[in-house]
Amino acid sequence: MSNSLTRWSTPPKKVIAIHRVYPELDCGCFAIQRVLGESIQVEADIFAHGHDRLFCRLLWRHEKESLWHSTSMEDIGNDRWRGTFLVEQLGKYWYTIEAWVDRWGSWLAGTQRRLPTDPDWAIVWEWGAWELAQFLERAQPEDRRQLEELREILLSEKISQEEKISRAQDPILHKITLRYPDPVCITRYCRELPVQVDPKRALFSTWYELFPRSASRVPGQHGTLRDCEARLEYVARLGFDVLYLPPIHPIGRTARRGKNNQPTAAPEDPGSPWAIGDETGGHTAIHPQLGTLDDFRQLVRRARQLGIEIAMDLAFHCSPDHPYVRQHPEWFVRLPSGQIRYAENPPKKYPDIYPFNFEGEGWQSLWEELKRVVLFWVEQGVRTFRVDNPHTKPFAFWEWLLSEVKQLHPDVIFLSEAFTRPKVMYQLAKLGFSQSYTYFTWRNTKEELTCYFEELFHTDVAEFFRPNLWPNTPDILHEYLQKGGPPAFAIRLILAATLSASYGIYGPAFEVCEREPREPGSEEYRNSEKYEIRHWDWDTPTPIRDLIARINRIRREHPALQQNRLFRFHWTDNPAILAYSKWTADGKDRILVVVNLNPFHVQSGFVEVPIESWGLPASGYLVEDILAGIPYHWEGNRGFVILDPSKTQAHILWVRGP
Structure with a gap:
């Protein structure tokens, strides 16, 4: 036992335990995510x-600062403490x-427990004076003067006990003492924990996906970036603030896919935009039929004038015709025969696509080149990227790339398109991915939605x-939409737009409620774009x-729908009716959403209203359906709804109060 004490040259000061810090991700290995202005x-x-x-x-600092900011933490009971700071x-x-x-x-706490008649009261004042001497x-200098004055008061025999107690309890003097702790007595938590702060659009954004080659008003004519620019005002009128473009690069000819993903293409078939690269260029080139780099820059400028960000697609693979294949054969995986291995996701095969070998001999030059690709488009004005299949690339690559880009351009955000196992997505x-696709598409029942969003x-x-x-996406047409018709599209739109602060649609196909699958049981579109x-x-x-325009206007006008933290589900007596609410921290904006999940039949039932926590009188309060523009007077902690999917798929209720 005695040997174990040799690590201390003097008796150890009181050591304070700091445990169960929250939030903390994986012992501080990863950053929690916030957006600008969040607490x-x-x-x-x-x-x-x-x-x-x-x-x-609580201490905090920005990565460019050397000094810490601080704020006191509050004891909230049972040795649990809480503090808040703003990014x-x-x-x-x-x-x-x-x-x-x-x-x-x-x-002070000790003095308050003593009676004024305590016979050892003089010792109390001596002890208080000794404590003040440590702070002195x-x-x-200015603080020292006030502490010395109090010390003299405590030691004076001419001042009453009551006066001494009153002066000692001065909160200003208490704050002064807290400024001067003994440095060797301070316990600091063993870790400094990271926070990644992104632009607000990383939390709240509304996406519209559009294939530029289909943007022409002339049937059968290949669209251009200028045609996309002509569509911007339309997209803005619908209320979208992100226009996502699938790859706009040259498309390879080798193994080009035909209509409906047929293995053989006709001469006029344009191929898949994700088969990137031909003799005219690769990931930093634009398909010649779409236009020029100047056209793209103009598209970005005009979009920003309308409050729209252009989102680029990052698909890190190649067609067999991509210049990389010829210039850097070391960046690809070769079979024993010497041929480059094409992409597969059994039973699917993609002979028109070569995946990169991120862990091969040429990995360093490959990683640097892909970073150059991202920074190239950032230089053209792009600040939003949708990343294709990131789960098929190494974690280490993304950790490096996202960090490198955000160090240079912290306003850039990345959307992860990874439909894979939950832990991989997380x-x-x-x-460092700013947003993520989800399993929402396959969560359709009340139980599925409740469990997932909890x-x-x-x-x-x-x-x-x-x-x-x-x-929906160009890859996914769920059975719910195939069979439910326009009411199903309306229901899924309302759920997507009100459950999460960010949502998107594969635009034109969703607007016209396109729902014919390639074949029975398939989630692929027939005549896929x-x-x-x-x-x-x-x-x-x-x-x-x-409906899309109304929903997006409601999202812009109601801050409650622009965040995900203040959210809860509500009891209903009908398994086909889902109810949930969102509200702002100040309580000024409260939205209660009630949705009929059945696209075929009328549903009715009672919905719980938390009148106590919302400060509503049981005698009556006003709720306004801002989707239909109809006010209702409800009483008590339950409201009754009738939802006909052919007319009213949901209520979006603004809870106004008495």
């Missing part, structure tokens, strides 16, 4: 032996916790995973276009 609430168990009072403070710069922050014995506070050694988010919003997942909900140029009628009204 971060940090909690921890903090305690020490004995009865001394503690002072705890006001993009980039990375660090935070930690310090604690020490509040010696003056502990002394470290205090600045790992990618921890590595996990996303009410567990540790909420600290790093920002869901972006898509009812991935393999052919489509012509969309931009002028004829569709069953859902006006």
Whole structure:
């Protein structure tokens, strides 16, 4: 035992335990994610032996700062402490916790437990004076003067006990003592924890996917970037603030896919945009029929004028005709025969695509080149990227690339398109992806939706995973949409737009409620736009276009829908009716959404309203269906709804109050 004490040259000062810090991801290995202007609430168990009072403070700094900011933490009971700070710069922050014995506070607590007639009262004043003397050694001149004055009062025999107690309890003097703890008595948490701060659009954004080659108003004519620019005002009128373009690069000829993914292409078939590269260029080139780099820059400029960000697709693989194949054969995997291995996802085969070998002999030059590709498009004005299949590339690559790009351009965000195992999806988010695709497309029942979004919003997942909900994509046409018709499209739109702060649609196909699969049981579209140029009628009204615009306007007007943290599900007595609410921290905006999940039949039932927590009188309150523009007067903690999917698929209720 005696040998173990040799690590201390003097008796150890009181050591304070700091445990169960929250939020903290994997022992601080990964950053929690926030957006600009958000507050971060940090909690921890903090305690020490004995009865001394503690002072705890939360420390934080931006990565470009050397000095720490601090704020005191509040004891919320049972040795649990809480503090909050605001993130006001993009980039990375660090935070930690310090604690020490509040010696003056502990002394004050002891004096308050004594009676004025205590026979040992003189010893109390001597002890208080001694405590003040310790602070005097470290205090600045102005603070020292006030501490010395109090010390003289405590030692004076001419001043009454009551006066001494009153002066000693001055909160200003208590704050002064907290400025000068003994440095050797401060306990700091063993880790500095990271926070990645992204632009606000990383949390709240509304995406519209459009194939540029299908943007022409002339049937059968290949669209251009200028045609896309002509569509911008239309996209803005619908209320979208991100226009996502599938790859706009040259498309290879070798093994080109035909219509409906046929293995043989006709001469006029344009091929898949994801088969990137031909003799005219690769990942930094633009398909000649789409236009020029100047056209693209103009598209980005005009979009930004309308409040729209252009999202580029990052698909890190090649067609067999890509210049990389000839210039850098070491970047690809070769079979024993010497041939380059093409992409497979059994039973699917993609002979028109060569995956990169991220772990081969040429990995360093490959990684640097792909970083150059991203930075090239950043230089053209792109600040939003949708990343194709990131789960098929090494974690280490994404951790490096995202960090490198965000160090230079902290306003850039990345959307992870990874439909894979949950832990893999979560790992990618921890590595720095700003948003993520989800399983929302395959969650259609009340139980499925409730369980899934409880996990996303009410567990540790909420600290790093920002869901972006898509009812459809060019790859996914779910059976619910195939069979449910326009009511099903409306229901999934409302769910996507109100459950999460970010959502998107594969635009024209969703607007016209396109729902014919390639064959029975398939989630692929028939006549998929991935393999052919489509012509969309931009002028004829569709069953859902006006609803899309109304939903997006409601999202812009109601801050409650622009976040995911303040969210809860509500009881209903009908398994086909889903109810949930979102609200702002100040309680000024409260939205209650009630959705009929059955696209075929009328559903009715009662919905719970939390009148106590919302401060509503049981005698009556106003709720307004802002989707239909109809007010209702409800009473008590339940409201009754009738939802006919052919007319009213949902209520989006703004809870107004009495």
